[in-house]
Amino acid sequence: MSDPVLSVRNLVTQFETRAGIVTAVDDVSFDVGPGEVLGLVGESGSGKTITGFSILGLIDKPGRIAGGQIVLNGQDLRQLSPPDLHKLRGDRVAMIFQDPMMTLNPVLRIDTQMIETIRAHRDVSKARAREMAIEALGLVGIPSPAERVRTYPHEMSGGMRQRVVIAIALMLEPDLIIADEPTTALDVTIQSQILSEMQKLLAERQTALIWVTHDLTVVAGLAHRVAVMYAGKIVEQGPVDALLDHPAHPYTQGLIASIPSSVPRGQRLVPIKGMTPSLINLPKGCAFAPRCPKTSDQCLSARPEQENLGSARTLRCFHPSEVSS
Amino acid sequence: MLAYLIRRFGQAFLVMAVMAAIVFFGLYAVGNPVDLLINPEADLAEQEETIRRLGLDKPVHVQFGYFLGGLTQGDLGTSFVHNRPALELILSRLPATLELAFLGILLAVILGIPLGMIAGLKPDAPYSKVIMTGSVIGFSTPNFWQGLMLIMLFAVFLGWLPAGGRGETVDLFGIPVSFLTWDGLGHLILPAINVAIFKMSLVIRLTRAGASEVALQDYVKYARARGLSPARVLGVHILKNIMIPVVTVLGLETGNVIAFAVVTETVFAWPGIGKLLIDSIGLLDRPVVVAYLMLTVFLFVMINLVVDIAYSILDPRVRVKRGKS
Numbered sequence: 001m002s003d004p005v006l007s008v009r010n011l012v013t014q015f016e017t018r019a020g021i022v023t024a025v026d027d028v029s030f031d032v033g034p035g036e037v038l039g040l041v042g043e044s045g046s047g048k049t050i051t052g053f054s055i056l057g058l059i060d061k062p063g064r065i066a067g068g069q070i071v072l073n074g075q076d077l078r079q080l081s082p083p084d085l086h087k088l089r090g091d092r093v094a095m096i097f098q099d100p101m102m103t104l105n106p107v108l109r110i111d112t113q114m115i116e117t118i119r120a121h122r123d124v125s126k127a128r129a130r131e132m133a134i135e136a137l138g139l140v141g142i143p144s145p146a147e148r149v150r151t152y153p154h155e156m157s158g159g160m161r162q163r164v165v166i167a168i169a170l171m172l173e174p175d176l177i178i179a180d181e182p183t184t185a186l187d188v189t190i191q192s193q194i195l196s197e198m199q200k201l202l203a204e205r206q207t208a209l210i211w212v213t214h215d216l217t218v219v220a221g222l223a224h225r226v227a228v229m230y231a232g233k234i235v236e237q238g239p240v241d242a243l244l245d246h247p248a249h250p251y252t253q254g255l256i257a258s259i260p261s262s263v264p265r266g267q268r269l270v271p272i273k274g275m276t277p278s279l280i281n282l283p284k285g286c287a288f289a290p291r292c293p294k295t296s297d298q299c300l301s302a303r304p305e306q307e308n309l310g311s312a313r314t315l316r317c318f319h320p321s322e323v324s325s
Numbered sequence: 326m327l328a329y330l331i332r333r334f335g336q337a338f339l340v341m342a343v344m345a346a347i348v349f350f351g352l353y354a355v356g357n358p359v360d361l362l363i364n365p366e367a368d369l370a371e372q373e374e375t376i377r378r379l380g381l382d383k384p385v386h387v388q389f390g391y392f393l394g395g396l397t398q399g400d401l402g403t404s405f406v407h408n409r410p411a412l413e414l415i416l417s418r419l420p421a422t423l424e425l426a427f428l429g430i431l432l433a434v435i436l437g438i439p440l441g442m443i444a445g446l447k448p449d450a451p452y453s454k455v456i457m458t459g460s461v462i463g464f465s466t467p468n469f470w471q472g473l474m475l476i477m478l479f480a481v482f483l484g485w486l487p488a489g490g491r492g493e494t495v496d497l498f499g500i501p502v503s504f505l506t507w508d509g510l511g512h513l514i515l516p517a518i519n520v521a522i523f524k525m526s527l528v529i530r531l532t533r534a535g536a537s538e539v540a541l542q543d544y545v546k547y548a549r550a551r552g553l554s555p556a557r558v559l560g561v562h563i564l565k566n567i568m569i570p571v572v573t574v575l576g577l578e579t580g581n582v583i584a585f586a587v588v589t590e591t592v593f594a595w596p597g598i599g600k601l602l603i604d605s606i607g608l609l610d611r612p613v614v615v616a617y618l619m620l621t622v623f624l625f626v627m628i629n630l631v632v633d634i635a636y637s638i639l640d641p642r643v644r645v646k647r648g649k650s
Contacts (some may be wrong), residue, residue, distance in 0.1 A: 056550055090552030097550075102543035106639050107565045116561075117551045152641040166552065 003074075004031035006055065011068035012086045013054045014046075022279045024063070026232035027306070032225075034177065035200075035206040039223030039240065041216060041255070043276050047210045047232040050099075052178040055210075056095055057085045073175060091121040094169035096179040098188070100161035103154040110137075110164055111149040114171065121172055136167040141197055159190035166194065170201055171299040177202070180212045192204055195222060216255055225312070228252050231277055231287035236305070238313035248309065248320040250292045286318070286320040294319040329631075337626035341619045348615050349392060353385045358405050358609035379405055392615075401619070402612030406605070411616035415598055419620075420500045421491055422597030425589070426582035428513060430505065431555040431577060438571065441532025442559065446540055448533075456529060463526030472519040472592035479515060487512050489594035516593040520586060524578050524632025531574060536565030542566075568639050576632035584621040 013025035025047045032038045042048045054065050057077060070077040072092065077085065089095075097103040101142055104113060114133035115126060124132070130149070137145035142161040152271035153161055162182060170179050179198075183191040199222060202209055211223060219226055220240065227237040228251065236249040247253045274291035289299040296319065304316045359381055363372050376382050380391060391562030395402060399413045444453040467520065477478075480488035491512055494501040503509025539545060540563060548562045605613040 034543050058546060058550060075583065086552050086554060088552065089550055095547070095550040096545055099543060103547040105544040105566070108561070108640065111640075116553060116557065120552050120554065154642050165547075222421055281448075 004033050005036075005073060006032045007069075007071040008051075008055065008111070008212075009049065009069040009071070010068040011054060011070065011096055013050055014064060014066045015060060016062040016064075017280070019280045022278060024232055025054060028068070028229075028232075028234050029306075030225075030227050030234065030237060032210060034175075034206040034208055035203060036225065037202070037209045037211055037223045039219035039226040040210055040212045040229060041214065042229035043214055045231075045279070046229040052180050052210065052212050053154065055176075055178060056089055056093055057252070058089075061303070081122055087121065090117055090168075090174075091172050092174050093176045093178065094174040096162075096165050096169050096182040096320065098181040099182060100158050100165055100182075103165055106153055109150060110156075114149065114164075114168055115206075117168055121194075133167075134172060134312050136171040137164065139170065139191075139201065140164075140167045142167070144260050149281050159186050159194070162186060162190075162194060166198060170205075170207075173205060174207060176208045176210070178210045178212070181214070182211075183218065183272055184215070191218075216244070216259055217261070222274055226238050228255070231279060231282060232317065233287070233316060234314070235288065235316045236314070238309075239311070242311065242313065246321075248313070248322075249317045250294050250319070250321075251288050252320065254291075332428045333626065333630055336622060340626070342624045344622050345392075345615055345619055346389070348618050349389055349611065350385065352609060352611045352614060353388075356609055357381075358611065362405055362608070374441040396432050401616035404605075404610055404613050406610045406613075411612040412620075413615060415601065415617055415620060418596060418598045420502060421595060422583055422586055422590070422599060423515065424502055424504060425516055425520060425595060425597060427581055428517040428578060430524060430579050431518060432521035433524035433528050433578075434575065435640050436521070437528030438532050438564075440525075441529040442564070444529065445536025445594050446559075446563075447534035448537060457533070460526035463529075468523060468588045469592050471522055472516075472589055475515050475519055476592070486515050488515075489592075491596055513557065516589050516595050519589045519593065520582055524575070524582075527574060528571060528576065531571050532567055535565060535570060539563050539566045565639060569636060572632055572639065576628050576635075580621075580625045580628045583624055585628075597600060612622045 011025055011028045011130050012023060013106070015022045015024055028047070028051055030038060036205055040048045040051060050063075051282050054071055055060055056076070056277040059065060064080060064144040068078075072088070072321075077088070080088070106112070111130060111133055114136070115129040118124060118132055120128070122129070134145045134149050138148055142148050142160060142163050148160075149217075151316055152281070154165075156164070162185075166182070169179075186194065197216065198209075201207075211219065213219060217299065225238065226240050226243050227234045227244075229235070229253050235266065236243065236247065236252050242254065243252065247256055251272070254270070258272060261271060272291055277283065283300070283325075285298075285300040285302055286292070286295075286304055289295045292299065298318050302318075304318050306314050306316050309315055358379075359372075359376055363375055367375075367434075373382075373480075375587065380388055383391070391400060399412075400410065404411050406589075407414055440456050443450075444456045447453050447518055476488045479486045489512075491503050491509065494503050494509055496502075496508065503513045545558060545562055548558045553562075585599060586595075586597060587603055589595065590597045590599040591603070602614065602617050605617070
């Protein structure tokens with residue numbers, strides 16, 4: 001594989017709350033290569049969205065990035081000045097948010113929002129920016145883009161709005177797109193349409209993609225690599241097929257066992273018992289220990305370190321299942 | 326749009342008619358202006374002559390009939406006291422009040438919105454607390470007291486500005502205005518500040534509430550994620566979304582200032598219509614009071630119309646409904 005577009009090393013993001021410091025992202029490391037799709041999977045509150053925002057430097061007070069490196073094309077984003085970071089956002093790294101109903105500004109027309117994005121990064125005329133915007137809308141499958149560009153967000157359906165957001169992300173041909181559950185709010189048919197269109201466009205342009213989701217089935221069809229997050233840590237990471245076929249971490253196994261289609265018809269689904277822990281008072285040992293079927297004394301007293309399993313897989317667990325390869 | 330305007334003016338007309346009737350009969354019930362107007366030393370013939378001249382010898386419903394008849398010819402009656410047409414009397418005093426009201430509102434907006442934005446976006450900063458405390462004082466202390474304090478400080482102790490009166494005026498399109506001469510402007514500043522303080526406090530609170538809410542919306546974060554400059558995010562994406570409540574209240578307040586600036590006008594001896602109204606009520610000068618209140622209703626309707634039009638400019642979602650309302 002060529003040099004990674006993005007290389008995150010030991011990223012730590014913390015929030016200062018009244019109850020104490022919450023470490024939302026804890027020692028997270030991963031690489032994404034050109035044209036590669038990384039599925040960042042986890043339950044709500046696992047830190048996957050915060051990881052995405054940390055990469056863009058969009059962590060607001062009381063949060064802050066407390067440690068680690070975020071290297072994009074060889075440049076550490078944490079060393080950049082705020083104006084340099086502005087230039088980078090939306091241009092080299094684009095982000096797609098979860099809810100298309102909430103991401104576009106309701107009082108500004110689509111063209112206003114697209115043109116302002118282009119003109120924030122490219123020195124082009126308004127007319128040229130408008131052409132670029134219309135072109136980008138056509139590319140994501142919006143019919144009669146020249147007319148639709150003049151409408152307001154509320155005049156479009158959710159699927160159309162998410163296409164607009166995707167068009168904005170692709171418009172300036174970024175090196176990396178961070179997509180935060182972009183299809184969760186859409187119905188299934190629209191979801192699969194958008195997924196396949198994005199896949200095609202990204203492969204053509206060799207754009208790297210981080211797909212943040214809680215939906216393993218989407219990841220199975222889309223991603224090349226998967227990183228599973230739990231309580232701010234990546235507990236298991238690896239190529240999609242190997243990881244989904246032979247999960248080593250009990251949490252990954254639990255996630256897979258709770259997907260309806262993964263068990264034979266008629267058989268009961270196996271939910272992971274318990275709830276995601278509150279990040280404020282994590283257990284002393286492994287954060288998953290209270291819910292894990294394999295918990296031992298060691299799990300309760302110490303936190304497992306990240307190990308390399310070979311063939312690009314990493315794991316944080318004292319009692320992994322055998323990984324046959 | 327035309328049907329909408331016709332309906333609005335129809336409503337205005339109805340309200341003005343009802344208003345006129347209520348005030349007309351209400352003032353008749355309050356007392357007989359003759360007792361206040363006629364020189365007690367005048368002989369009986371003289372008194373009767375005056376009563377007849379003013380039309381007060383007829384029963385009240387006949388007087389109302391004459392009034393309505395006059396209305397159809399654009400005649401709102403003649404002042405009992407000043408012996409001039411009521412409308413002419415009001416219009417001669419109106420420019421002074423309009424000038425005061427608009428400058429006051431203008432000050433409230435250009436100071437209140439930025440201060441409110443600061444307080445809303447940086448709620449924990451010490452200067453935000455100063456702004457908010459100031460605004461509490463601003464709208465909880467009585468208006469006349471604020472006026473007296475302004476006079477004490479700027480006119481008595483510092484001697485920078487005159488304490489009352491309108492100063493030198495020049496004609497602008499045949500209307501006497503103060504703000505175009507240095508002397509007039511000097512006279513205008515203190516009363517305008519007096520009007521502005523309360524409105525500004527209101528604007529600050531509304532803007533702060535809006536800004537702190539809007540700043541947390543996804544579309545604001547998304548605007549930042551697209552790499553827009555902070556100025557654009559603040560000045561367009563946030564500001565446009567918080568203007569609706571501000572415009573609503575400003576509309577109402579503008580009407581209020583124009584119609585009832587009487588406190589400020591009294592404290593600063595400003596020759597506006599507020600003073601005229603109070604004097605006229607005191608003397609039971611019915612034609613002036615009726616004409617004044619009809620004019621006030623008309624102003625409120627016009628201001629509401631402007632506010633509605635401003636809504637549709639600010640929020641595209643309102644535009645759809647407007648055709649139907």
